[in-house]
Amino acid sequence: MSHLVVRDLSVVLDRRAVLSGVGLDVRDGDWLAVIGANGAGKSTLLRALAGVLPFGGEVLVDDVPLRRLKPRERARLLACAPQSPALPVDMTVFDYALLGRTPYIPYLGRESRHDREVTASVLERLDLSPLAARPLARLSGGERQRVVLARALAQQAPVLLLDEPTTALDLGHQQQVLELVDRLRLADGLTVVTTLHDLSLAGQYADSMMLLSGGRVAASGSPAEVLTGELIGEHFDARVRVAAGPGGRPEVHLERP
Structure with a gap:
């Protein structure tokens, strides 16, 4: 806290x-x-x-x-979920939430196994695991709000x-x-x-x-x-x-x- x-x-x-x-x-x-x-x-x-x-x-x-x-x-x-974020329509739910791990990924580096595990855990807590591979363009309004929240929570x-x-x-x-x-x-x-x-x-x-x-x-x-x-x-x-x-x-x- x-x-x-x-x-x-x-x-x-x-x-x-x-x-x-x-x-x-x-x-x-x-x-x-x-x-x-x-x-x-x-x-x-x-x-x-x-x-x-x-x-x-x-x-x-x-x-x-x-x-x-x-x-x-x-x-x-501090993690922030803006009111009207830019959502890349072709990006999947998992990859968008994974952006929340950016502060922990080295410059010119790639996400680690831990980063992917944290992201998967957040999606599970938000009941988004079944949508992990779905493009953002195919989400409902409520689903989009949860995905934006997932990205913020992935920052831990x-x-x-x-x-x-x-x-x-x-x-x-x-x-x-x-x-x-x-x-x-x-x-x-x-x-x-x-x-x-x-x-x-x-x-x-x-x-x-x-x-x-x-x-x-x-x-x-x-x-x-x-x-x-x-x-x-x-x-x-x-x-x-x-x-x-x-x-x-x-x-x-x-x-x-």
């Missing part, structure tokens, strides 16, 4: 401040859900944490500043970043993906950070939440502290009713004006 700390993170793109002064603290094995309206900076935050975008401030995993690490070293600490990094893992999935597949992430988090002690549009889903699964608005942290805390009618109304321009669901977790219901 690993402790993720972000201090005063900022991102400037095309001379515009997209994120300013963002801080977060995710304890070992916890799940943080980042929420916010479109354009709030959620995906930018995950891309900065993953090292895809330049940023100001500090990101630490177990007190190790990621800025000092080479990309391969960073990839051994203690911190997992997931950008909208339920995008374009029906209700059943949304639940399957989030239940799978939760089981893997508990079994492997992963520290998880996800962005999620569905506020009720975020409230059901996350240990803590952070609300971004205009590139800044508008609220953070437990799901019950962040998912309030007042905060949602102010930052999403929506009229909602928040009720306690199973286990006392908040559920958000839209109401007609």
Whole structure:
């Protein structure tokens, strides 16, 4: 398990401040859900944490500043499953998941037997073994999401970043993906950070939440502290009713004006 700390993170793109002064603290094995309206900076935050975008401030995993690490070293600490990855249509499920082992393969080298065993084990845990030889073009939406997750898990990094893992999935597949992430988090002690549009889903699964608005942290805390009618109304321009669901977790219901 690993402790993720972000201090005063900022991102400037095309001379515009997209994120300013963002801080977060995710304890070992916890799940943080980042929420916010479109354009709030959620995906930018995950891309900065993953090292895809330049940023100001500090990101630490177990007190190790990621800025000092080479990309391969960073990839051994943080794995990221992007919202809309480029999926080579002719590549097989196994070969795509095997790309997650890249941080461990020497330059100009080939994957080892261990790399292939790790990849096969991940596919088995995600119920993807029967699809290992299938081209990515022949997968359903839910299968593609699991394959993207498989590549991230094959990195064996203690911190997992997931950008909208339920995008374009029906209700059943949304639940399957989030239940799978939760089981893997508990079994492997992963520290998880996800962005999620569905506020009720975020409230059901996350240990803590952070609300971004205009590139800044508008609220953070437990799901019950962040998912309030007042905060949602102010930052999403929506009229909602928040009720306690199973286990006392908040559920958000839209109401007609």
